[in-house]
Amino acid sequence: MSEDSKQAEAVEEKPYKPTSPSSKLNFDGFWEYDDAPQSADHVEYKDQYDLFIDGEFVAPEKGRYFDSLNPATEEKLTSFAEATQQDIDKAVQAARKAFNKSWSTLEAKERGKYIFRIARLIQERAREFAILESMDGGKPIRESRDVDVPLAAAHFFYYAGWADKLDYAFPGKKAEPLGVAGQIIPWNFPLLMLAWKIAPALATGNTVVLKPAETTSLTALKFAELCKDAGLPDGVVNIVTGAGQTGSAIVNHDDIDKIAFTGSTEVGKIIKKSLAGTDKRYTLELGGKGPNIIFEDAPLDQAVEGVINAIFFNQGHVCCAGSRLFVQEGVADTVIQKLRDRMETLIVGDPLDKNTDVGAINSEQQYNKINEYLEIGVNEGAEMYQSSCQIPETGYFCRPTLFTNVGQSNRIVQEEIFGPVLTIQTFRTAEEGIKKANNTPYGLAGGVWTDKGSKIFKTGSEIRNGVVWSNTFNKFDPTSPFGGYKESGEGREGGLQGLYPYVKLQ
Amino acid sequence: MKISEITKTVPIDEVGVEERVARLNSRSIKKESKVQALKLALSMIDLTTLEGMDTPGKVIQLCQKAKEPHVALPDLPTVAAVCVYPNMVPVAKKALRGTDINIASVATAFPSGMSTLDAKLEETQQVVEDGADEVDMVISRGEFLKGNYSYVYDEIVAVKEACGDAHLKVILETGELQTYENVRKASDLAMHAGADFIKTSTGKVKPAATQPVTLVMLEAIRDYFYDTGRKVGMKPAGGIRKAKQAIQYLVLVKETLGADWLTPEYFRFGASSLTNDLLMQIVKQQTGVYQGVEYFSND
Structure with a gap:
């Protein structure tokens, strides 16, 4: 390919970011944490x-x-x-x-x-x-x-x-x-x-x-x-x-x-x-199918962390999990890239290890149900991304998963999966985001991410959820009422x- | 890129940053991974003396410490660099001849930066000529806080040019920048202006390095890397005295930027007393007991 045609292509395509391999972060290999198991010897329970x-x-x-x-x-x-x-x-x-x-x-x-x-x-x-x-x-x-x-x-x-x-x-x-x-x-x-x-x-x-x-x-x-x-x-x-x-x-x-x-x-x-x-x-x-809405003026690194907590906390077995992510289009690519990199650092494995971020799926039944949904998602044409983390061979473990290229009509967007599975949709205007967020039979909890206070109040009051967190997620306190x-x-x-x-x- | 684009405010949620740090601090680093981290941290130290009362004698002894951190453990890595004031560069140069240890010099009217651009450039050229491999400059915080970003940018560009082949570390003095958003903005400015490293503090202002500030800077480095593919290094400096803290910083780096930054090439600690705590912990890991402080040289 000549220099000229290369240039012409670059003008046409204009990628949002350089996609050269050099701009990829490397999260494996060097300096892995050793096991740090919590000793369970002193804990007694009956047969x-x-x-x-x-x-x-x-x-x-x-x-x-x-x-x-x-x-x-x-x-x-x-x-x-x-x-x-x-x-x-x-x-x-x-x-x-x-x-x-x-x-x-x-x-x-x-x-x-x-x-x-x-x-x-x-x-x-x-x-x-x-x-x-x-x-x-x-x-x-x-x-x-x-x-x-x-x-x-x-x-x-x-x-x-x-x-x-x-x-x-x-x-x-x-x-x-x-x-x-x-x-x-x-x-x-x-x-x-x-x-x-x-x-x-x-x-x-x-x-x-x-x-x-x-x-x-x-x-x-x-x-x-x-x-x-x-x-x-x-x-x-x-x-x-x-x-x-x-x-x-x-x-x-x-x-x-x-x-x-x-x-x-x-x-x-x-x-x-x-x-x-x-x-x-x-x-x-x-149940719930909580929306998490990220506006383009949000603190993105903290929002990504919030999304991680919202969906991977307790393996996603949370009724108020933020399992549907809505990202404003201007920042969608950035957010997805950051999410993927962040997912690479999640440690999945022995629940008793102090460094474990995501433990075991609660039961075989639930494990099968989650895997069924992964299959449904793929069959529906969604794009699946899973963390490349190691998972133990025995036990019920599921890789943190996100689906892009999904719409409101997909089953993985409509139905509660109750596992570490996130769907990502984009929106253009606040109105569109809120409308999609509310387009579900559920209404337990949701999140709003923006730097602007007025937007927090407006969006928060329009989302039909019992709980709406802003610039944070999964915050619980006995003094705060919870319900759907x-x-x-x-x-x-x-x-x-x-x-x-x-x-x-x- | 226009200055206005580089200095666009990137929103940062203070609570979120601090929660993330708290979560990373809950990592439990044990056994072999701990020994590895301790040695890694040792190899990343810029062993520093920046006092008005520094003398050649003091600097020479510090260089000895850099070369041979602990006689009882000859296989330890050496520190990355020795960091001194400009007039001590020739002394350090002589003392470190024949080693891989770099000489870092502060410059540009450290620590305040309150001097003319010409004087700063002259000083930079001088230290490089005298043998400094790395230059630690300070930004003009007054100009930054009053919004004169192009001044700060141009100054960094000029100093970078004066550095020639020497690596440039840009000290933001985060303790004077007031907000995480300012820290982020100063990081972006410095990286776009050509900084090889961004560094938190001079050590003369409190607070010096903190983990939340470091995380904000690491995230700035990450975004810059996503955008340009260029890796910029990070150096927290001041207030890091304990091995445990150093390991917490390494966890921050590992889980924000990944393994490629876990090298002295891209991560440094500006510290002095940290060295001995790392050595004590390394000995503890090997022997199972703590040795008394008097077994470790206090240069």
Whole structure:
């Protein structure tokens, strides 16, 4: 090729950036971090767990148990009891008795003391809870240690404070407890979701029957032991393990006054149907397909970091994950390049290694579902990019993935994948970005990235989401209410608002 | 490229920068990777003495330290360079003859930069003539803060030219620039004007190097590399005294710019007392125990 034709081509094409190999960053090879495993030797757990009913561990009536795997090794960790109708009856009875005999009549200040004690005990055993959470659920120890467990303790501290101040929460009204709350929680944040459920229920004088998810019940049963150590009156907290049928027995139980559920939209709809026509109160915190909107005036390096946190935090098993990225066209190429380079530095592997950024997918079922979606994406014509990181041979691990060349009509854009998979779309005007962001049946959480304050407020108020973060993502605090619009749920958890679902106001 | 394009404000979110640094600081560097990092950090040091009371005697002894950091461990890498005031360049040149250790000299009316351009250029030419391999210049912060970017740019270009083959490190004095956005802007100016390295501080102003400032500068280097394909080096200077801090800086570099920058060619520490802490940690890694401070030379 002659010099002239080269020049002519350059004028025609005018690439946005030089694409020579020299401008590629090199993230492999030299100076790899050695393993830094968190020792788990001192953490004790039983081979088999019974149900926690009326302050005691009791065997399930039908005597059935099921195994729980460590998703990072695919080895059996322990086994849990399967609670059936009779067990649920017993648990609800115990909760009712505790409600009538002790908990609802206890002086509010004393109730608060128990909850404070629980919070302190969680802090004291933080390391133990963090390790078990990572072993049972596959999340990186960095997250269970720095996010899940401290936030769980913070929730108990926060609601402990409300216990004797309910008159100030609802001025001029008398807040009375509902009775027995049936609570069903998911597998993505086992202990934290337990805290979100139990703390406000106890603070307002209710007793609970809680079912953790079948793949991640370990920290809930450890929490049961902690309740005993805290001297909590028998029956105030009951933990029953099992899968969907157990959950259904709770939802349909006649003597339960309130259902609190966090989980998939699919199950949420079933629950809502079952509750129709009953006088049970309910709150539902369901799925999401959170939009993250980057405007061209955004602090891009920090926005990229925020996007990484939004989608790869907890392997993307987050209902409020920012799984749909919208980037204004002027900066789209830059953002994608930065995202790809940043993804190269994510360390995927052993959840107990202190340097792990992305741990194991929670279960085989979820692992298969994510892989199915990757296939769907590719078949839909989207362009897939995956981090070139090493992943362990055993265990359920998934490479951080992003899809470009996608549109609103694609399934990977519409449906919740609940894994480390991000879709990227561009937009030209703010209006277009907001419209696309809202074009989903979900409405849980989203993010806005811009340097301009007025744009934050305008966009934030137009996105139909329960939570909108600006220039940050996945920030949680017990004082802040959390919950969804549309098919992402009903009711709020956290903050003063989180007390409402557990009280009758007179 | 027009000056107005180079100095376009790049928005930087302070909270985001600091969170990113905090997250990188949570990396746990153990075993072999720690030893490797300690030795790497040692090889990246610009062993520095910049005091009004510096004497040839002091500089000669520092050069000895540069050549032989710790007698008990003869296989250690040497430091990258010795950094001195202009009048000490001939002394250092003589003391370091026959070694691979570079001589870096501060110039351009260090540390304030409050002099005429002619005087700065003359000083630069002089130190290069005397044998400096690297020149650490300061930017005119007053002109920068009042928005006279073309002055700052032209000055760097002129000094770069006066450097000839010597490497130019441009000190931004980030402690005087007030905002991360200014740090970013000064980095962009310096790189476009031809800097081989950008450097945080003179060490005479507090705060000197911080990790968030370093991250902002590394990100500027990354964007410049994306745009031009040219690699610019980074030198945090001042306040880095502990091996642990040095390793944290290396993590910042590794995860922002990748392995290609993990070499003295593209990354330096402006420090002096850091050397001994690195040596202590290296000995600790080898023997399992800490030696007393008196076992390490304090030049």
